[in-house]
Amino acid sequence: DIQMTQSPSSLSASVGDRVTITCQASQDIRKYLNWYQQKPGKAPKLLIYDASYLETGVSARFRGSGSGTDYSFTITSLQPEDFATYYCQQYDNLPYTFGQGTKLEIK
């Protein structure tokens, strides 16, 4: 199975900050990498697909990049509604696996 190591596991930041989360795969996943946002008590929501493409209707302050085994997710200017948990997910090989999540909290 491909292991997805996401860091940090938690992060405190302020409204307006720029934050970056990283995800490292245990092998090359050829940009088959998605990012999801999950708020408490809610289902995950797709934000970024294929490492860097913004899902329709998602704010452009969310950005994804990377290739090979190393990927990053950036929120350019944090808004109050962005405080949530974020997950990466690889779909290069079954089983599709998720990172352990990054909980973004208000400082």
Place this chain on the structure above:
Amino acid sequence: QVQLVESGGGVVQPGRSLRLSCAASGFTFSSYAMYWVRQAPGKGLDCVAIISNDGSNNYYADSVKGRFTISRDNTNNTLSLQMSSLRAEDTAIYYCARDWAIAVAGNWQGTLDSWGQGTLVTVSS
């Protein structure tokens, strides 16, 4: 708009069975592969089963293989997960989700673009 509504969760004793359902609307259900993804309390996400748009192809995580069966009814736009020999470690919120792409040749793309609200399964004596 796409709507996925899960039902069937509850409290069940270890070793017993439970059937989850997911009612789909707002899209052509028969054109998309579907997933069941679970999330144990306070934990991350785990894809447990996938079924192709026509039901001809499926996948199970090792942790549920031989115990869970995914199926679909394209006439009634319903996805199901039959769970048997349940264990305490199966306790989780179970989400149904849709594959991002219109299916080609009974396969799936791997991006989950729409999710239901989830149904909680608790396995406890």
